Amino acid sequence: MTYIAKPRVFHPSLDKNELGLTRRDYEGVMSTLCAGCGHDSVTAALIEAAWELAIPTHRAAKMSGIGCSSKTTAYFMSESHGFNSVHGRMPSVASGANAANRDLVYIGVSGDGDSLSIGLGQLCHAVRRNLNLLYIIENNGVYGLTKGQFSASADMGSKSKRGVPNEQPPIDPALLGLSIGATFVARGFSGDKNQLVPIIKAGIRHPGLALVDVISPCVTFNDHVGSTKSYAYTREHFREAVEAAFVAPKDFVPPADEITADIRSADVRDVPMHDGSVIRFRQVEGDYDATDRDAVYGYLRERQNAGEVPTGLLYVDPESRDLHDVLGTVDRPLWNLPFEELCPGADALDALMENYR
Amino acid sequence: MGGMKTDRVNDFALKIGTVNGTGSASANGLIMQSIFRMGVPVSGKNVFPSNIQGLPTWYEIRVNGSGHVARTPDFDLIVAMNPETYARDIEELVPGGWLLYDSSWPMADTLRREEVIFLGVPLAEMCVKAFDGGRTRILMKNIAYTGALAALLDIDMAVIRGLLEETFGEQKRHLLEANFEAIRLGYDYAAENFECPLPIRLEGMDATRESILIDGNTAAALGCVYAGATVAAWYPITPSTSLVDAFTAYCRRLRVEEETGRSRAAILQAEDELAAAGITIGAGWAGARAFTATSGAGISLMTEFIGLAYYAEVPCVFFDVERVGPSTGMPTRTQQGDILLCAYASHGDTKHVCLYPKDPAECFEFSVQAFDLAERFQTPVFVLSDLDIGMNDWVVPRFRWDDEYRPDRGKVLDAEALAEIETFYRYLDVDRDGIPYRTIPGEDPKGAYFTRGSGHTKYGKYTEDPDEYQEVVDRIAEKIDRAAEAVPRPEIRTRPDARYGLVTLGGCDGAVREAIERMEAEDGIRLDYMRIRGFPFAPEVGGFIEAHDLNIVIEQNRDAQLKSLLTLETPASKERLTSVLRYGGLPLSARHVIAGVKDRLGLAAETAEGVSA
Numbered sequence: 001m002t003y004i005a006k007p008r009v010f011h012p013s014l015d016k017n018e019l020g021l022t023r024r025d026y027e028g029v030m031s032t033l034c035a036g037c038g039h040d041s042v043t044a045a046l047i048e049a050a051w052e053l054a055i056p057t058h059r060a061a062k063m064s065g066i067g068c069s070s071k072t073t074a075y076f077m078s079e080s081h082g083f084n085s086v087h088g089r090m091p092s093v094a095s096g097a098n099a100a101n102r103d104l105v106y107i108g109v110s111g112d113g114d115s116l117s118i119g120l121g122q123l124c125h126a127v128r129r130n131l132n133l134l135y136i137i138e139n140n141g142v143y144g145l146t147k148g149q150f151s152a153s154a155d156m157g158s159k160s161k162r163g164v165p166n167e168q169p170p171i172d173p174a175l176l177g178l179s180i181g182a183t184f185v186a187r188g189f190s191g192d193k194n195q196l197v198p199i200i201k202a203g204i205r206h207p208g209l210a211l212v213d214v215i216s217p218c219v220t221f222n223d224h225v226g227s228t229k230s231y232a233y234t235r236e237h238f239r240e241a242v243e244a245a246f247v248a249p250k251d252f253v254p255p256a257d258e259i260t261a262d263i264r265s266a267d268v269r270d271v272p273m274h275d276g277s278v279i280r281f282r283q284v285e286g287d288y289d290a291t292d293r294d295a296v297y298g299y300l301r302e303r304q305n306a307g308e309v310p311t312g313l314l315y316v317d318p319e320s321r322d323l324h325d326v327l328g329t330v331d332r333p334l335w336n337l338p339f340e341e342l343c344p345g346a347d348a349l350d351a352l353m354e355n356y357r
Numbered sequence: 358m359g360g361m362k363t364d365r366v367n368d369f370a371l372k373i374g375t376v377n378g379t380g381s382a383s384a385n386g387l388i389m390q391s392i393f394r395m396g397v398p399v400s401g402k403n404v405f406p407s408n409i410q411g412l413p414t415w416y417e418i419r420v421n422g423s424g425h426v427a428r429t430p431d432f433d434l435i436v437a438m439n440p441e442t443y444a445r446d447i448e449e450l451v452p453g454g455w456l457l458y459d460s461s462w463p464m465a466d467t468l469r470r471e472e473v474i475f476l477g478v479p480l481a482e483m484c485v486k487a488f489d490g491g492r493t494r495i496l497m498k499n500i501a502y503t504g505a506l507a508a509l510l511d512i513d514m515a516v517i518r519g520l521l522e523e524t525f526g527e528q529k530r531h532l533l534e535a536n537f538e539a540i541r542l543g544y545d546y547a548a549e550n551f552e553c554p555l556p557i558r559l560e561g562m563d564a565t566r567e568s569i570l571i572d573g574n575t576a577a578a579l580g581c582v583y584a585g586a587t588v589a590a591w592y593p594i595t596p597s598t599s600l601v602d603a604f605t606a607y608c609r610r611l612r613v614e615e616e617t618g619r620s621r622a623a624i625l626q627a628e629d630e631l632a633a634a635g636i637t638i639g640a641g642w643a644g645a646r647a648f649t650a651t652s653g654a655g656i657s658l659m660t661e662f663i664g665l666a667y668y669a670e671v672p673c674v675f676f677d678v679e680r681v682g683p684s685t686g687m688p689t690r691t692q693q694g695d696i697l698l699c700a701y702a703s704h705g706d707t708k709h710v711c712l713y714p715k716d717p718a719e720c721f722e723f724s725v726q727a728f729d730l731a732e733r734f735q736t737p738v739f740v741l742s743d744l745d746i747g748m749n750d751w752v753v754p755r756f757r758w759d760d761e762y763r764p765d766r767g768k769v770l771d772a773e774a775l776a777e778i779e780t781f782y783r784y785l786d787v788d789r790d791g792i793p794y795r796t797i798p799g800e801d802p803k804g805a806y807f808t809r810g811s812g813h814t815k816y817g818k819y820t821e822d823p824d825e826y827q828e829v830v831d832r833i834a835e836k837i838d839r840a841a842e843a844v845p846r847p848e849i850r851t852r853p854d855a856r857y858g859l860v861t862l863g864g865c866d867g868a869v870r871e872a873i874e875r876m877e878a879e880d881g882i883r884l885d886y887m888r889i890r891g892f893p894f895a896p897e898v899g900g901f902i903e904a905h906d907l908n909i910v911i912e913q914n915r916d917a918q919l920k921s922l923l924t925l926e927t928p929a930s931k932e933r934l935t936s937v938l939r940y941g942g943l944p945l946s947a948r949h950v951i952a953g954v955k956d957r958l959g960l961a962a963e964t965a966e967g968v969s970a
Contacts, residue, residue, distance in 0.1 A: 058802035061643075074807060074819075081798035082807040083642060085635070086665050092590075092632035096639025096647060097798070099588045099623040104643075104799045122635070125628040323623075330619045334587035335644035335797065337621055339764060342585040344611045346758040349583070353755045356569035357394070 038190030038216030069111030069138035088119025091126030141229035148221035159226030183320035208320035244313030367422035369557035378410030400426035427867035504543025576717035578603035580724025590636035630655035634662035664703025690942025791836030844891025858905035872950035899927035
């Protein structure tokens with residue numbers, strides 16, 4: 001209920017990050033989603049990740065389209081700018097914002113209807129453009145606000161609340177992303193915050209588009225027996241392919257109370273990123289290589305055919321070149337360049353006119 | 358030789374019919390530019406097919422010492438290089454006109470028309486003898502007719518030579534010589550075989566010294582550079598593509614950071630027009646001066662986003678280079694068919710600021726103004742040009758720039774300003790002028806707000822409350838109404854004792870003003886003139902209409918869109934308005950205006966019939 005104001009009285013012993021902010025400072029208005037909605041857990045993971053990374057709240061921009069998932073950008077980081085745009089079009093609005101100001105942290109939240117049906121083209125082209133954006137798809141296989149129609153991510157044979165099976169093949173955002181050159185592909189589960197938070201942190205720091213598919217069950221329309229996007233089904237078929245942790249650059253001061261011990265095993269591989277940060281992988285599967293696109297693609301196909309939901313930070317391209325690298329734009333944000341640098345002036349125009357004689 | 362009895366110096370029209378993709382564009386451009394360099398007012402209209410190679414294409418040149426260079430359908434000379442269109446080309450000549458054709462092959466007798474003089478030049482034959490290689494021979498054949506025209510029309514050969522030297526330079530001297538040789542072949546043949554020059558001919562003037570030859574898309578792109586635009590998003594579509602192409606070329610030249618070689622602009626080719634609009638709006642929201650360029654079909658696709666920008670109050674600029682609709686229509690022909698579409702684009706109650714340039718000079722000027730208006734009123738602004746203005750070369754006064762100009766960023770609160778206030782609310786009408794304050798994302802925590810296309814209160818919060826919703830949309834309506842005072846004022850020209858007014862917009866200007874002069878000179882009809890340059894309409898617009906018994910609205914669409922807009926948006930009574938409409942896809946000509954106006958005034962319109970083309 002948005003009209004219920006959240007109490008702003010904090011316990012003095014709340015943990016603070018390097019900016020002296022508590023997790024509460026990263027919260028938003030009260031969620032209006034159904035009690036138990038997976039999306040609220042994703043919101044919580046986003047708050048945790050942003051707090052741990054100590055992102056100055058006003059330096060983040062929350063981008064979304066339309067749908068239950070897109071509403072959630074109001075539920076975290078209320079001191080950040082947010083843009084709840086049109087259905088399926090978040091990627092283009094985010095692209096423009098990023099083109100104008102490359103220095104903000106862009107957090108895009110979308111859903112399976114928003115991204116895989118009406119906005120499928122926009123998703124694909126944002127992936128190809130590789131703008132620096134965390135792109136979360138809160139994936140529940142149904143349209144919630146319009147009361148339970150199948151979305152494009154619904155699995156073959158998955159049953160609606162009324163028991164009707166879906167008979168169209170699903171679009172899998174992870175496989176799709178891999179096939180069109182995504183430089184960061186992950187899948188999480190709203191019910192596993194320990195896995196999701198490091199993925200989000202790595203995604204935020206990834207210099208390019210980080211595509212994060214989060215299975216986020218809809219308690220009202222898609223959490224019944226026969227659904228393949230329910231809590232129970234996802235828990236049962238959940239398979240962690242690779243365990244990932246985000247290790248900040250050396251000059252990065254960790255939160256006052258570092259809670260993530262990150263990787264629990266000695267058997268790790270570090271993939272360094274351009275900004276000095278490191279993504280630390282531990283293969284859960286024998287020879288899983290999160291930097292080998294084709295192998296990851298093959299693995300996902302194989303496990304999904306076996307009825308599993310493979311999860312983790314599945315793929316990362318350490319050589320990712322983002323939108324601005326490709327366009328060759330200046331380091332400074334374009335919106336704020338001094339006018340003198342943009343306008344060639346009267347003399348230049350006079351000279352230019354000679355070309356049109 | 359027969360033909361016209363009297364000399365028509367610097368007052369004639371010619372048309373060149375060729376096959377698309379045979380290099381005729383350079384030859385035609387050369388003729389047009391040579392005439393311009395001779396100081397004579399001239400226009401060139403490219404009438405081309407939606408095709409890459411093989412279909413017929415025409416180039417129309419009108420020369421007029423008095424400066425009347427709107428399109429005319431009355432051709433004195435036609436260069437027929439495409440046998441497929443011989444019949445049609447011959448048909449379109451005025452009686453006594455000349456047809457220049459390639460006589461390497463005989464012209465069928467059935468095509469002959471008595472009152473036309475046929476000038477056969479064996480262009481292909483001469484070029485086969487002089488040049489090697491099939492492609493070269495075709496290209497040179499088209500260059501060779503330039504030479505024949507030079508002799509027939511008295512185009513200054515030194516000017517032609519000079520232009521070729523500028524084009525090819527020292528590095529490509531062999532090309533220069535080959536081209537000039539072809540021109541010489543045509544020139545010599547015409548000089549030897551015909552009585553040169555013809556009665557229609559050129560004489561050097563000094564009327565273009567302070568002018569340039571430029572198309573509207575290039576001019577608009579240059580305006581974007583000078584206005585400080587840094588983000589452009591687009592999807593290729595004729596006839597707007599060359600606008601972004603020109604912006605890209607200018608940025609490569611004028612927007613490079615010297616130390617790094619990197620660009621001070623981001624140009625994004627989007628996957629479709631929806632995304633192009635989204636990118637533009639996202640960039641405008643983030644503080645950049647951003648634009649997209651498209652045509653009517655693209656505006657149709659963008660309308661959902663346009664409503665968002667209107668309601669969320671995001672500055673952004675849309676260039677609509679109109680072409681013939683509806684649907685795919687005729688993509689390579691001109692029209693003014695998007696007037697209503699742009700004025701009210703999107704669902705729900707929306708209304709948009711529109712600017713209507715008449716030529717490339719105003720494209721340059723208005724594109725700068727469009728960014729200022731977009732930021733001042735925090736709303737989408739449309740610049741509506743059309744294929745004729747956008748893609749054809751026009752002779753216009755040199756562009757000037759005032760170095761004192763600074764962008765009008767409108768009401769933007771920076772960190773310093775935010776520190777002075779208690780709480781920032783995005784949609785609060787603090788100054789009671791309908792325009793709220795905005796902040797740039799990332800500047801200050803106090804300035805953060807949530808932008809949404811859903812119902813919101815003046816405090817920027819989500820709402821479904823009737824009063825809260827209405828309060829915001831009413832304020833936006835008031836804001837847009839205020840833009841009437843800020844858009845370019847109409848151009849009004851009055852004559853003593855004129856009872857009737859002609860009202861028009863955009864590229865109709867030249868034809869309508871020529872018609873007014875001719876009707877006064879030839880028929881003693883005095884007419885007042887108003888060219889509308891912006892929407893919402895400035896107060897003078899309604900005043901002009903009220904001041905005339907009858908106003909004839911001349912525009913290039915079927916449904917009288919400007920007239921409709923005038924009845925909706927001014928207090929003027931419908932009875933005072935009538936229309937003259939041309940919408941077949943070719944630029945307007947004075948002949949059609951005169952016929953239409955006389956008809957509306959109930960006067961004998963001697964040419965009302967048979968005025969098709």
